[in-house]
Amino acid sequence: MDTIKTIEWKDDKVIMLDQRKLPSEEVYSTCEDYLCVAHAIKNMVVRGAPAIGVAAAMGAALGAMGIGVDDFDKFYAKFSSICERLGETRPTAVNLFWALDRMKKCALDNRELPLNKIVDMLKALAIKIYDEDIESNVMIGRYGQVLFRDGMSVLTHCNAGGLATAGYGTALGVIYAANDSGKRIHVFADETRPRLQGAQLTAWELQKHGIEVTVIADTMAGHIMKKGKIDACIVGADRIASNGDVANKIGTYQVAVLAQYHDIPFYVAAPLSTIDPKLASGADIPIEERDTKEVTHIGSMQITPDYVDVINPAFDVTPADLITAIITDRGILEAPFDKSISKIFSA
Ligand code: MRU
Numbered sequence: 001m002d003t004i005k006t007i008e009w010k011d012d013k014v015i016m017l018d019q020r021k022l023p024s025e026e027v028y029s030t031c032e033d034y035l036c037v038a039h040a041i042k043n044m045v046v047r048g049a050p051a052i053g054v055a056a057a058m059g060a061a062l063g064a065m066g067i068g069v070d071d072f073d074k075f076y077a078k079f080s081s082i083c084e085r086l087g088e089t090r091p092t093a094v095n096l097f098w099a100l101d102r103m104k105k106c107a108l109d110n111r112e113l114p115l116n117k118i119v120d121m122l123k124a125l126a127i128k129i130y131d132e133d134i135e136s137n138v139m140i141g142r143y144g145q146v147l148f149r150d151g152m153s154v155l156t157h158c159n160a161g162g163l164a165t166a167g168y169g170t171a172l173g174v175i176y177a178a179n180d181s182g183k184r185i186h187v188f189a190d191e192t193r194p195r196l197q198g199a200q201l202t203a204w205e206l207q208k209h210g211i212e213v214t215v216i217a218d219t220m221a222g223h224i225m226k227k228g229k230i231d232a233c234i235v236g237a238d239r240i241a242s243n244g245d246v247a248n249k250i251g252t253y254q255v256a257v258l259a260q261y262h263d264i265p266f267y268v269a270a271p272l273s274t275i276d277p278k279l280a281s282g283a284d285i286p287i288e289e290r291d292t293k294e295v296t297h298i299g300s301m302q303i304t305p306d307y308v309d310v311i312n313p314a315f316d317v318t319p320a321d322l323i324t325a326i327i328t329d330r331g332i333l334e335a336p337f338d339k340s341i342s343k344i345f346s347a
Pocket of ligand 1: 165197236238
């Protein structure tokens, strides 16, 4: 299956498909320095936890290329501040910090090498993080597709496809893998207000891959579950705490509650890089608050009265006890998640 080119390292530049313009335009944005990448992450040119991690690693590599000093300590001080700047872009997806920590460790572990060699190693690591993400998604697909039968209807929220990763996707990767093994799956995609990732991105990429998709307003999920039209739910994740609580796009929690009420399995698909073993529970996951204009406006049209109070948390936390299984690149985790997560990290 062709993977979508979400992000690419080419000729010492980072090229990203500008997701703000989909589905009407396929436009690529090119960054030649780390500040451009930081801006692209913050402003959602690139989005989705694994894709943000890859972008941050590539941004750090661009930053390293521009550090003109001659000793390691000065190099590392500047490199750390570049990583810090990239880390300030979005607080919830842990893949961002996971990737930046790997980049910093690579620089430190190779401190004895000449600086130009360290920069080459950082570039190579950013590309490795990209390659590994695609491999992880393929593994998630392979493990997860056994949970899906031919003819199933599956509800998803937000976008957890090729666009949200280096390629292939996590939750949608499972659907693609099921499809590739001959199972016909119909996807219901929540539109995912306020940023409409479901309507604009999930629908676009499923159509592109020939998967049947029906877009619904977020408010319709309960109704169609009650009508018996949904056999399973599957979503991605931005950060998973060590007890299995999952932060994902705002609205995921209500889908999980509805799924439990209607006795429908609720699956989360994510690579191990999305699990934050340092956090005891979802209560510790930082939730990004975004510009309220995302709620007060649809496109350029204001839909609320002037001066009305508005909030805009971009993510919510689904408690582990609403989750049937977490499909990872190392296998399917089941409850109790604190045990299955700690086992997979100690393996
Ligand atoms: O705000 P976004 O668009 O970056 O949020 C994306 C999500 O919440 C995805 O569901 C999540 O990152 C999983 S991506 C495989």
